[in-house]
Amino acid sequence: MKTPIQLRLNGEEVAAFADDGANLLDVLRESFGDLTVKGGCWQGTCGTCTVLVGGNPRLSCVTLAESCSGNSVETVAGLRRGADLHPLQSAFMEHFAAQCGYCTPGMLMAAKALLDRNPNPTREDVVDAICGNICRCTGYEPIIAAILDAARKGARRSA
């Protein structure tokens, strides 16, 4: 069976039919062609598939896609404005916060969720915001530094 899914994906109304029981990650990649969302574990453990649903961080691999129908979904594909990177993306580059880059989409969206709610986070806030996102090569310190730097530069106001 197929189920209709309607989303406001990065500000654009989109619709598709997806398999019953499909997770949001697979629907974003296969039905809507958004390959910026990465799948790591499909167990809700690694955090690389983090997207924002209704402005809240969610692990797309363990989110039933049809439960999001009618809602807004934000992914890394929606961060940049034309040729301009989002301040979080720029900060990740400046701080060498991506080595292999596999965790980066999830880290960016987890960080965006934080800064949207709390434009002036403490280091402790940042650590908590990304504590569900696993990085195995960059190391967490450059990522934490990048998020704090983006906050200082007003990432939320520029979003």
Added chain:
Amino acid sequence: MTVAVKTFARLADAASAVSTERGARFLAGGTLLMRAVNEADPSIETIVRSTDPAFVHVAVSSARVELGAGATMAAILAERELSFLHRVARAVGGPAVREAATVGGNLFAPSPYGDFAVALLALDATVTLAGGYGQRELPLDELLAGRERGASLVSKIAFRRPPGETFRFATVTRVHPKGLSVLSIAALLPLTNARIAGARIAYGAMGHTPLRAKAAERALEGRALDAAGIAPALAVAADGTSPRDDAIASAWWRREILPVHLRRLLLGVDQV
């Protein structure tokens, strides 16, 4: 293999579907069920969900707390009147998990998950089961003891609001800031004339479900919360437990460290 999804406006209808349809499983937050669906668990044929607003309702008064079983950890953290539970809710995953993970789902989370259920057990919570023919209430202890047996749909969890600073919780992990629990401890410690009267202590990851530390509770009765007063409780801290070896810790290690962390919790000296 794809699974069917059935969505019901009324929780009672969802409960009927869960209890009557073969291979039907109820979706709360999805953090555990969707993992099984992704792994093509052949026992899951239908996902049942409900959009009933009562399922996510949170009501807090000066004396009583009622949590819809679909209330998320994020909803608990957003409720200032539930600040005594914030430490517990924060122990459940990162922010993305907390947005999805529900109070009701936590009651069915296999060990070493289920830290929130440990807290609810210490708080002497009752659960309301929804069914096609009405609702019934039972103590959380009973639900946990029989949770493997059948398809029960919990609609609501209720408990008396703990007075003052009488509720305490600690979780022990090897990975910081976030890791699975080696064990968790919740305690309700009412004092009468500076003596414990009617303590309830619950452990997580010390058995296949959260369980009460009844020997330690008895040993605390009438005692002061000081080093001498809690010594008898620490001596029997592991009585009645049956921890298992898993990737997080061995059963031996869990038994060894339990009294250490129970001591810290009871004395309030260092909540890890």
